[in-house]
Amino acid sequence: MSPYIQQVNFPSATCNDRLLWDTWMSMFHFPTLTVADELGLFSLLEKSPATAAEVAKILCLGNRSTEALLGVLTSIGYLVQHSGTFYITDVSRNFLLPNSPYYWGGILHLMRTNPLSHSSLLEALQNDKSTIYKDQDIWEAHEIDPEQAKAFTRHMHSQTISPALCAAKTGDFADVKRLLDVGGGSGAFCFALAQHYPEIRCTVLELPVVCRIAEEYISAARLQEQIDTLEADFFKDPFPKGYDAILFSNIFHDWGREKCLHLARSSFEALPKGGHIYLHEILLSDTKDSPLVATSFSMCMVWMAEGKQFTSDELHQLLTECGFENILVTPTSGYYSLISGRKP
16 A cells, blocks of 8 residues: 555444345346246246256347346245256246236236336426326326226236235125226226125226226126126216225225325215225335335335325225224235225
């Protein structure tokens, strides 16, 4: 060391930087998953488990690239390795195979074409406004562009169908005869209810462009006898009467409290005495700082819509304010819970 350069003695850090590394490297997790999906890796390994060299040859990838791809997916838990051969896990078999009814392809494809960036998130935070479609409102974009509406409907179908099947099995819907699924997208939640309760009749209330998409899903599932659609704007049009239950699955988190109050009040007015309201949501803890998926989902709402995730107490208070009683919160599947209330 030069005698003219003064030596600096840095004090030791009070902790290591593993959390920074974990956060930084997590940026590769989801893109790695979408790439693996596009390459057909999970279908390949489902048909025939393979070594890294075999995967590289079949997918026309370099050995170094294949090692990195398989390494990340195995570290996360989508693959498992035995004696150098890679196999898909139960999670991958359920949610990452295109022929599975629970395939997350809709989410993977939407995020592939609309990736999150630093600049778009910063802009969303600073302006408190969605930036996923740049300057265009997400819902207006879907009305204008049927292809975007179809992509988003596939996205919501992917994340709804599996937890909806679990929610249907809780028994909370046992007394329901006619259910209105407000903003029900593809009708995924109605599919689950129809499967578990053969006597139930469901209506998906959606914008015209989404109703046409939902009808394709309903027809493909051969559920036309139990499920139909109703074209409406759930903020502008009154809810129809004649239903003893109204459901909002992944709807309240898209909107601010005042708009959610409007939806709950509209439901209260439309329901008969003894009618039920159901909310299907991922809930924040009471302190709003966990679980990580729920706090991250709130950040996702900053980027995508104008809402946030709620705590169970917030939804309890909101429904009570609108006149509902007997508010119950029932964990269903994964991070989801079913919040229900009854009109006295």
